[in-house]
């Protein structure tokens with residue numbers, strides 16, 4: 001992996017632009033400053049890796065915009081040692097940000113090719129994230145319950161499975177909606193299993209699909 005002074009410089013600028021957009025959590029900004037986002041993209045896109053934009057990663061999927069990664073992570077409110085389930089592994093970038101914050105990360109992806117590619121790539125980087133292939137709507141019951149659940153694709157609804165796999169006191173963040181634009185929601189499960197909903201504005205994500213892809 002080549003991570004040159006130029007890449008590091010571009011990354012610093014990216015972090016400053018995310019900070020200007022309102023992200024204040026220093027641990028998240030540090031994680032973005034540390035992770036070489038350019039190696040998560042095809043090499044032909046090197047020049048774009050540090051723009052604050054989403055980018056295609058193959059199989060019709062995207063790596064989320066860095067600001068969106070930072071924003072979702074900030075409202076997820078992750079602490080060291082938390083068990084976090086991510087729905088939609090994609091490139092694995094978001095999962096690495098979560099591990100940098102000290103979380104134990106479990107991540108599920110429905111595209112088989114992407115799952116294999118990302119699992120191998122991230123292990124080679126030295127991260128300990130556990131990747132699963134399957135329909136994220138069903139969660140990963142074998143490691144439940146989770147302190148935090150993060151959905152990184154546009155969900156038309158939140159499945160009962162995911163709500164069940166959330167610990168009492170746990171939080172789930174999801175871009176909710178079936179159209180082009182979704183509302184970012186944070187659902188908190190109280191100690192007596194009630195759900196509290198907070199809303200954080202509009203975002204655009206690729207859709208969360210039903211079942212596994214048939215590849």
Ligand code: SAH
Pocket residue numbers: 061062063064087088089090091092093094095108109110111114134135136137152153206207208209210211
């Ligand atoms: N978190 C990713 C970006 C996610 S893009 C990153 O950091 O790069 C959304 C991802 O969700 C895509 O990879 C898509 O294939 C996946 N996805 C869509 N529907 C899914 C489902 N039902 N279960 C699991 N993953 C799903």
